[in-house]
Amino acid sequence: MDGLTYRPCVGVMLVNAEGRVFVGRRIDNREGDFWQMPQGGVDPGEDLRAAALRELAEETGLTPDKVSIIGRMEEPIRYDLPEELMGKLWGGRYRGQEQVWFCARFTGEDADVRLDAHDPPEFCDWKWVEPEQLPELIVPFKKRVYRAVVEAFGALA
Structure with a gap:
């Protein structure tokens, strides 16, 4: 990792x-019943808010008119990949991720969610869960x- x-x-x-909070089950993780919130990489020079809306659209099919950003964490959060994934994800270039998190209010209908909006899709299923359930699902x-x-x-939820 050095x-x-x-x-x-x-x-x-x-x-x-x-x-309740949106979670999707990753299509590429068949080893467990894990669910996650939408997330993804930031392109070089990309505005963070724009990246959040882009990732949300790619993973859920939700366009910016169906969501409203209502919060942003002040500081990014870092995590390291476990040893068994080191060198396997993202071309082996990173030790983990530094994430900036946003909170968004969903203003659409459940029928607006389209997991196939991006090719290939990242999620195979989705659901709404209570916020306190999130750490147990990831x-x-x-x-x-x-x-x-x-x-x-x-408090925003």
């Missing part, structure tokens, strides 16, 4: 009118991140 940097990334905690090495996101945005 010399490896963190991949710039954004994440979105998408909250519906009932205060892969173990991201639990600390999800606890921080819930703590930061809990």
Whole structure:
């Protein structure tokens, strides 16, 4: 891991009118029943808010007219990949991710969600969950991140 940097990334905690949070099951993780919020890499020079809206659209099919950004964490959160994934993700260039998280209010209808909006899709299924469930649903090495996101945005949900 020496010399490896963190991949710039954004994440979105998408909250519906009932205060529940969108999670998707990754299409490429068949080893467990893990669910995650939309997230992804930031392109060089890309505005973070724009990156969050782009990633949300790619992973859920939701256009900016169906969401409203209502919060942003002040500080990014870093996590390291576990040993078994080191060198396998992102061309082996990163030790983990540095994520800037946004909270967005969903203003559309469930029928607006289209997991096939991007080719290839990242999620094979989705659902709404209570915010406090999030740390139990994510892969173990991201639990600390999800606890921080819930703590930061809990009142907004």
